[in-house]
Amino acid sequence: xxxxxxxxxxxxxxxxxxxxxxxxxxxxxxxxxxxxxxxxxxxxxxxxxxxxxxxxxxxxxxxxxxxxxxxxxxxxxxxxxxxxxxxxxxxxxxxxxxxxxxxxxxxx
Numbered sequence: 001x002x003x004x005x006x007x008x009x010x011x012x013x014x015x016x017x018x019x020x021x022x023x024x025x026x027x028x029x030x031x032x033x034x035x036x037x038x039x040x041x042x043x044x045x046x047x048x049x050x051x052x053x054x055x056x057x058x059x060x061x062x063x064x065x066x067x068x069x070x071x072x073x074x075x076x077x078x079x080x081x082x083x084x085x086x087x088x089x090x091x092x093x094x095x096x097x098x099x100x101x102x103x104x105x106x107x108x
Contacts, residue, residue, distance in 0.1 A: 035063045035095045059084040
């Protein structure tokens with residue numbers, strides 16, 4: 001694979017606009033991070049996939065409660081789809097999201 005313009009092989013390319021911030025990240029790097037919910041402090045798991053809705057022009061992060069590797073699950077529960085606009089910060093080790101817990105009594 002040929003490096004993009006302005007990018008040396010083996011180096012990450014900085015985004016062109018300083019307003020956007022951060023470095024480019026691969027999905028493989030994203031999968032290694034724990035997803036933490038700021039609403040209740042719970043660890044939700046690790047990213048296992050990205051989902052896209054072309055009609056709504058929306059991207060979501062699919063989080064597996066067991067760390068993203070099916071068959072090696074230690075956790076319980078189902079995958080959670082977190083809308084991209086709910087991601088507050090992507091750090092070195094964690095992804096902080098604001099994802100209100102589901103209230104089964106009130107249906108929200």
